[in-house]
Amino acid sequence: xxxxxxxxxxxxxxxxxxxxxxxxxxxxxxxxxxxxxxxxxxxxxxxxxxxxxxxxxxxxxxxxxxxxxxxxxxxxxxxxxxxxxxxxxxxxxxxxxxxxxxxxxxxxxxxxxxxxxxxxxxxxxxxxxxxxxxxxxxxxxxxxxxxxxxxxxxxxxxxxxxxxxxxxxxxxxxxxxxxxxxxxxxxxxxxxxxxxxxxxxxxxxxxxxxxxxxxxxxxxxxxxxxxxxxxxxxxxxxxxxxxxxxxxxxxxxxxxxxxxxxxxxxxxxxxxxxxxxxxxxxxxxxxxxxxxxxxxxxxxxxxxxxxxxxxxxxxxxxxxxxx
Amino acid sequence: xxxxxxxxxxxxxxxxxxxxxxxxxxxxxxxxxxxxxxxxxxxxxxxxxxxxxxxxxxxxxxxxxxxxxxxxxxxxxxxxxxxxxxxxxxxxxxxxxxxxxxxxxxxxxxxxxxxxxxxxxxxxxxxxxxxxxxxxxxxxxxxxxxxxxxxxxxxxxxxxxxxxxxxxxxxxxxxxxxxxxxxxxxxxxxxxxxxxxxxxxxxxxxxxxxxxxxxxxxxxxxxxxxxxxxxxxxxxxxxxxxxxxxxxxxxxxxxxxxxxxxxxxxxxxxxxxxxxxxxxxxxxxxxxxxxxxxxxxxxxxxxx
Numbered sequence: 001x002x003x004x005x006x007x008x009x010x011x012x013x014x015x016x017x018x019x020x021x022x023x024x025x026x027x028x029x030x031x032x033x034x035x036x037x038x039x040x041x042x043x044x045x046x047x048x049x050x051x052x053x054x055x056x057x058x059x060x061x062x063x064x065x066x067x068x069x070x071x072x073x074x075x076x077x078x079x080x081x082x083x084x085x086x087x088x089x090x091x092x093x094x095x096x097x098x099x100x101x102x103x104x105x106x107x108x109x110x111x112x113x114x115x116x117x118x119x120x121x122x123x124x125x126x127x128x129x130x131x132x133x134x135x136x137x138x139x140x141x142x143x144x145x146x147x148x149x150x151x152x153x154x155x156x157x158x159x160x161x162x163x164x165x166x167x168x169x170x171x172x173x174x175x176x177x178x179x180x181x182x183x184x185x186x187x188x189x190x191x192x193x194x195x196x197x198x199x200x201x202x203x204x205x206x207x208x209x210x211x212x213x214x215x216x217x218x219x220x221x222x223x224x225x226x227x228x229x230x231x232x233x234x235x236x237x238x239x240x241x242x243x244x245x246x247x248x249x250x251x252x253x254x255x256x257x258x259x260x261x262x263x264x265x266x267x268x269x270x271x272x273x274x275x276x277x278x279x280x281x282x283x284x285x286x287x288x289x290x291x292x293x294x295x296x297x298x299x300x301x302x303x304x305x306x307x308x309x310x311x312x313x314x315x316x317x318x319x320x321x322x323x
Numbered sequence: 324x325x326x327x328x329x330x331x332x333x334x335x336x337x338x339x340x341x342x343x344x345x346x347x348x349x350x351x352x353x354x355x356x357x358x359x360x361x362x363x364x365x366x367x368x369x370x371x372x373x374x375x376x377x378x379x380x381x382x383x384x385x386x387x388x389x390x391x392x393x394x395x396x397x398x399x400x401x402x403x404x405x406x407x408x409x410x411x412x413x414x415x416x417x418x419x420x421x422x423x424x425x426x427x428x429x430x431x432x433x434x435x436x437x438x439x440x441x442x443x444x445x446x447x448x449x450x451x452x453x454x455x456x457x458x459x460x461x462x463x464x465x466x467x468x469x470x471x472x473x474x475x476x477x478x479x480x481x482x483x484x485x486x487x488x489x490x491x492x493x494x495x496x497x498x499x500x501x502x503x504x505x506x507x508x509x510x511x512x513x514x515x516x517x518x519x520x521x522x523x524x525x526x527x528x529x530x531x532x533x534x535x536x537x538x539x540x541x542x543x544x545x546x547x548x549x550x551x552x553x554x555x556x557x558x559x560x561x562x563x564x565x566x567x568x569x570x571x572x573x574x575x576x577x578x579x580x581x582x583x584x585x586x587x588x589x590x591x592x593x594x595x596x597x598x599x600x601x602x603x604x605x606x607x608x609x610x611x612x613x614x615x616x617x618x619x620x621x622x623x624x625x626x627x
Binding site for chain 1: 379390422424425532536567
């Protein structure tokens with residue numbers, strides 16, 4: 001017992017000594033810091049004086065968002081900081097009061113592949129990486145062949161979302177199924193679950209990995225793309241936010257695509273920009289959905305390839321031919 | 324001699340080939356002229372329309388980068404394109420043929436003339452002929468459109484009038500008017516285009532099943548685009564549509580939804596399974612403890 005009390009007494013005195021030491025050390029350091037601050041401040045000030053006294057700034061011509069060319073000093077240029085949290089939040093929430101739908105008229109498609117190149121340009125994909133692809137279809141030997149553009153169907157009962165273990169892929173209130181490349185762990189369950197083969201995995205470094213480095217990640221554009229994660233058709237949700245039609249829809253030269261809002265019962269043709277009643281268009285042309293029997297409830301409708309406007313030549317996939 | 328025959332044959336062949344593709348424009352349309360003189364403002368407006376509606380096929384003017392369709396869409400600066408009269412261009416843009424879509428319902432009549440004004444800027448030799456009535460400055464501007472909703476008949480009544488120099492305000496008769504409902508990506512043509520009668524009145528039947536917002540509000544646009552009367556537009560919002568509210572698509576309980584939207588059966592099954600498993604483990608543990616206790620009680624009894 002006595003030994004114990006001695007021990008604690010000793011500890012007590014040493015702690016007091018420590019306190020004294022630290023106080024002394026603190027003042028010593030403070031003095032040192034003060035001196036450093038004074039010298040540093042003087043140096044910065046003289047540098048500032050020098051900058052001010054310089055005869056002219058190095059001017060740079062800049063194009064403003066309202067299309068004016070203005071000159072600004074090079075050292076005054078600052079990078080615009082994009083609020084990435086806001087991008088994530090708005091990307092998760094989606095657009096209120098909308099239910100986006102796409103209608104694809106197979107009778108008009110003649111494999112111009114403008115939709116594909118516009119999409120790949122927007123999402124920084126290689127020519128063989130497809131968010132949307134036009135497939136060469138023939139049901140059987142004696143039935144008519146046709147071209148079928150196939151994007152993600154943005155199902156209302158999405159099997160891909162159900163299997164995602166990390167909530168990386170999700171469905172928004174406006175019906176769009178998105179993928180968050182920052183959450184994706186690359187397990188590829190969703191690829192296995194999707195009956196439409198709408199998803200693609202970045203096995204290699206994405207096309208513009210170098211130039212996209214450090215850019216803020218936009219969940220509605222999937223740019224910058226990431227190696228080891230999934231990417232898929234996004235219905236161009238960044239364009240929909242601005243009230244514009246998706247990249248593929250507005251790039252089509254043949255009037256294949258209609259895009260619109262089911263809540264407003266209206267779809268707009270990407271080529272002519274003419275707006276139609278969705279219900280009427282589907283009724284008159286006997287619109288159908290792809291593999292609706294699976295219960296996935298797709299948001300993409302197809303109009304059958306009757307009265308095709310074009311001869312079907314035995315064309316091969318031009319990309320596969322060149323590669 | 325043979326060479327001359329060959330050239331002749333070539334010319335005949337080419338002309339046959341061309342005549343097979345000739346797009347016949349009615350003489351009346353071919354002779355039409357723009358109601359206004361082309362200027363920088365019309366060229367600029369036309370260029371904007373061109374870039375959104377025409378560029379995807381015809382490419383950028385002068386760059387010959389049109390999409391290779393059959394028949395090929397000509398470049399704006401090409402001889403073939405510039406050989407069209409103003410009226411022919413107006414007819415072709417409005418009506419379309421084959422792969423060239425009709426822009427009747429998407430580009431207003433005066434806007435079509437603006438596009439032509441832009442197209443003509445790629446032809447140095449072009450000299451414009453303005454339509455006679457417009458050149459005389461006799462066109463009626465400032466058309467006023469009044470909108471009435473006839474609720475019983477479910478009709479929209481548009482009344483057009485314009486001030487004149489000596490007779491006060493006069494009705495505008497015989498002018499084509501269109502009624503549109505605003506949608507997210509464009510304007511939906513409601514009913515067909517109507518001509519105003521002598522009293523300047525046009526009646527549109529409004530469909531009974533057009534969805535509005537949650538209160539049934541629909542934004543309507545009545546547009547007049549006429550070469551003689553100029554452009555006029557009138558916007559209004561009426562509770563004429565079917566009140567539509569559809570819940571967000573991610574609100575239901577489903578397997579694919581977030582944790583807080585788990586299906587009830589899954590929630591119950593999971594909870595019961597977890598509690599059941601732990602309950603069983605605890606039950607076994609309690610039983611073992613009971614056996615142990617019973618055993619130790621007997622031991623003390625036997626020791627005594």
